[in-house]
Amino acid sequence: MKKILFIIGSTRRNSFNRRLANRVETMLLGKAEVSYLNYDSVPFFNQDTEFPTPDSVRMVREEILDSDGIWIFTPEYNRSYPGFLKNLVDWMSRTLALNDLNAGTVMMQKKVTVSGVSGKNAARSARKKLVEVLTFIDMDVYGEIGTGFAMGPDQFVEDKLEITNQELDALKAQAAGFLKYLD
Numbered sequence: 001m002k003k004i005l006f007i008i009g010s011t012r013r014n015s016f017n018r019r020l021a022n023r024v025e026t027m028l029l030g031k032a033e034v035s036y037l038n039y040d041s042v043p044f045f046n047q048d049t050e051f052p053t054p055d056s057v058r059m060v061r062e063e064i065l066d067s068d069g070i071w072i073f074t075p076e077y078n079r080s081y082p083g084f085l086k087n088l089v090d091w092m093s094r095t096l097a098l099n100d101l102n103a104g105t106v107m108m109q110k111k112v113t114v115s116g117v118s119g120k121n122a123a124r125s126a127r128k129k130l131v132e133v134l135t136f137i138d139m140d141v142y143g144e145i146g147t148g149f150a151m152g153p154d155q156f157v158e159d160k161l162e163i164t165n166q167e168l169d170a171l172k173a174q175a176a177g178f179l180k181y182l183d
Contacts, residue, residue, distance in 0.1 A: 007085070142181045
């Protein structure tokens with residue numbers, strides 16, 4: 001069974017993107033083993049503290065290496081993805097060995113797909129910019145910029161994630177396609 005690592009770009013415990021990830025996890029039951037990456041303790045990237053590698057970074061790298069694919073769920077903050085997520089990507093794009101740029105990274109050729117929940121833009125700008133970076137660091141991206149889900153102001157106020165049948169079908173198609181892509 002394939003192992004898919006979910007990365008949530010929001011730090012909020014009950015974020016809309018975490019709830020979306022929970023929906024996808026349900027879709028993948030019996031088809032893939034899903035785990036959620038906890039990267040709360042990863043420090044801000046600083047080349048001065050890159051080696052020896054901090055334990056929190058080493059543990060995150062091991063989880064990424066152990067996965068067959070990654071699914072990133074991102075909100076959109078000011079037409080981009082959150083700095084918290086960018087920091088993780090920066091750490092994971094770094095070489096695994098001191099002074100050896102040929103040592104590779106944990107993200108090289110790792111299969112990835114992206115989804116996002118946000119306002120009326122459906123996290124489109126965040127997803128697009130994130131995929132640009134993921135492609136640049138040599139990740140194998142499935143589904144162009146993935147799927148996006150728009151929320152109206154009432155949903156934010158009421159803290160409710162509502163997904164239409166059409167959006168749910170797109171998410172199911174993304175999940176099925178990503179599973180095939182992992183083979």
